[in-house]
Amino acid sequence: MNSASTSSEQAGRENGRISHEDSAHLPARPSSLPASAILHGDPLPPGQVIVLNTQTSLEQIRAHSVSNLQSELGGVLLGRAYRQDDGLIVEVQAAIPAVTADSGPVHFTFTADAWSQIHKDKEAQYPDLDIVGWFHTHPGLQVFYSSDDVVVHTAAFRMPWHVGLVVDPLNSEACYFGWVDGELAPLAGFYELADQQAQSAVPWRVVKTEVWRESETEAFYAAQAADGHVHPAFREPADWLDYLPTKMQAALAAGVIGFLLSLILLFGWAIPQTRRANQMESVLLTLAQETDLNAAACPDPRLRILTPVSGYRFPAGSEIVFVGTAVAPGAARYQLETRFLGQMEWQPTDSLGRDTKLGKLGSWNTKEALPGQYEAQLTAVDRNGIRLKTATPCRIILELSN
Structure with missing residues (x-):
């Protein structure tokens, strides 16, 4: 900064x-x-x-x-x-x-x-x-x-x-x-x-x-989307529907309820969630440029984990989602691997079969993992599963706590 x-x-x-x-x-x-x-x-x-x-x-x-x-x-x-x-x-x-x-x-x-x-x-x-x-x-x-x-x-x-x-x-x-x-x-x-x-x-x-x-955040955004994103202090007073007879209101409600449910699903959840995801992608890209996020652990900008940040701590048993960039030339797929800090052998965690400029690289379900410090690695491999020598792996350290 x-x-x-x-x-x-x-x-x-x-x-x-x-x-x-x-x-x-x-x-x-x-x-x-x-x-x-x-x-x-x-x-x-x-x-x-x-x-x-x-x-x-x-x-x-x-x-x-x-x-x-x-x-x-x-x-x-x-x-x-x-x-x-x-x-x-x-x-x-x-x-x-x-x-x-x-x-x-x-x-x-x-x-x-x-x-x-x-x-x-x-x-x-x-x-x-x-x-x-x-x-x-x-x-x-x-x-x-x-x-x-x-x-x-x-x-x-x-x-x-x-x-x-x-x-x-x-x-x-x-x-x-x-x-x-x-x-x-x-x-x-x-x-x-x-x-x-x-x-x-x-x-x-x-x-x-x-x-x-x-x-909890997703549920909050969904509720706010369905509520119109407007605080009660700024909502308009009762509209024309409030002045219709009660039976007519019921008839109108019965006629449009299915349509409204579909609109709520589309505009109240799917579209706001997509918009929020795009906004966070923009934030991550900006912050990655401003702070060189995980740059020391990931020297190759074509192969970089943006989140989680190296050194972050997670509760043991949680699912960790990896977001970043994987655009190595010649790569057939990208592998996420983990190992207990100090061990030699890597354990496969997830894989990605396509390039992504900024997106989900994979996830790690830590349900069976013991508490402690781990290394997580992102590598690019060819069609035979052999690591590309032209793409330096990205390695970060994560901690699982009780």
Whole structure:
């Protein structure tokens, strides 16, 4: 993202996992907080990143979040990261909005143009600050981290001090998310530095929430699609149907219910899901270019796993889906293999019989796998199953935990 974070991200890739070892180079910060600091939410337990927001940064986030209440908005957080004893402190000093046309009532994405403008704005306004996280809004949808948010955070904000803020400006709710023991989780609270006024600059209430799985996110998008993607505050009042006699309403309902069900299936599920998949493909491509995602583990850009990111931790027994690029000339198919870290023999996991610029490479059902660290490998082979010498394999490290 910038010179400081790029070098640290490279170190993180070489380590193969997200850990506080990546923060050893950070400067130390006094552990005592100003007496005037305002706590939003609950005191943070050990292991969670302590977030300090200046009132300027909070005002910038709030101003952008209410600029359009019918669409999700977002941007990046700028500031400094510090070590504190055995923990981490992030001081957020400013926020830069992401100007993108690719947003809607239930989605926000970082496009290539948005990233370019963010970098220009940062260099012009805050050249001495680092990108320490991101923020986005859920107007009227409550606060949570969807599986799409996890993809963005894992791809572009993978240092231990990188945080993400979700704000619901209509319900005045908010929550920070960050890395806790190598996994994304909601943070109990954050601090506001009263550097301009004694009272808080924002009306937000920190809520208890969670990180959603893929199935929960898909169900949410389907429900929002069927509901018209419109928050109740913006829905139109009763239309002409409400003024028809009840019997006529029943007759009309009986006549069109089958048609409506088919439309809901097509427009309320299939099309929004396809659109959301395309949006996330765009995000992944942009983030891959911006952060050289898995570049150290996958030196050949024609054979690259984009997600999961090397070093990511999954619950043992889950199914891991691999997304990336496989376009090696002369390849008859592509193989996904895994092995316990330190072992010699690879075990076949899945295969792909066609090229893909950005798509699903395969999956790994870890139901029978033991907890621990594993290597996952993507290779290109010829018609005889022999690995192509012209395509360097992509190898990443994953961890399965209880």
